[in-house]
Amino acid sequence: MKHTLLLSAAFLMAGLSGACGQAGEAGGTPDARPVAELPGTDTPDGETQVNPSESPEAILAALPRTIVVDNDVLTADVSIDEAVFSFTPALAQDIVADAQARIDAMEADAKTYQKVDPDYFRPYALKIDWQVTGAAGMLAGLEGFIYTHTGGAHGNYMTDGRIYNTQTGERMRIGDLFSDKEAAAVALAPKVYELVARAKTDRSGSPGSYEMFLGESKDAMGVSDVLAGNISLIASTEAGKLGGLALHYAPYEIGSYAEGAYHITLPQADFRTLLKPEYRTLFAGDPAEIQRLGE
DSSP states (O other): OOOOOOOOHHHHHTTOOOOOOOOOOOOSOTTBOOOOOOSSEEOTTSOEEOOTTSOHHHHHHHSOSEEEEESSSEEEEEEEOGGGGGSOHHHHHHHHHHHHHHHHHHHHHHHHHHHHOTTTOOOEEEEEEEEEEEEETTEEEEEEEEEEEOSSSOOEEEEEEEEEETTTOOEEOGGGGBSOHHHHHHHHHHHHHHHHHHHHHHHHTOGGGHHHHHHHHHHHOOGGGTTSSEEEEEEBSSTTSEEEEEEEEOTTTSSOGGGOOEEEEEEGGGTGGGBOHHHHTTBOSOBOOOOOTTO
């Protein structure tokens, strides 16, 4: 039977692709599954609240830096950079809980598929890595590399870009940083189209294709889409500052799977004046080089 099983709603909400792929390597002991239990107490609505009697240091220390699953339906390997645990516990808890939710959703889907079609089923694989890519003041940018494999010709992967308030742990949208998000998108769209076209031109090895790729970029993204995807903050060449934004496009988003993912760096000089006053002083210098996960 061909694999036509729809992914569970939780699996889709976790942002995982159902594309096929070759399994990655994941260590661990068969049937051993460390569960990422978050310190605190559960409320009726399922959310975890921090126990006031526990210090932030104790909460952070109790959170797992790695999670490994290796059983008959799923191998999963999660690795979280120690820098993620240098902010408020709520931020780290969000990253750990997100990883565990992806594991749970993927494992549930794999079990269902195995039951429906045991002859065709092959174990799923999941790999998640998180790192801090820039932080200044109350802002931090994180990037998560997520690879999924559901038993076919090739896998799928993406970069999950996030912006956090380091004092509250609140996950922010890029629009929260701008005085006028719509105006910022209009102002930045031409630059983003240009950067995407140049990246595609460089990757194709065909300098004469720039205008074609520029047109394709405009067709692939409307102005409202420019600041709507996965975006993270990048450290600056100036210590203690942020140097720009990284816009992440997974395979298929703005090109074929064969093209791979694109990571577009937008220097802070291109948008600093569009920021809310309280954020402008956090940006300066040029974007620092980032060792991107998964590359």
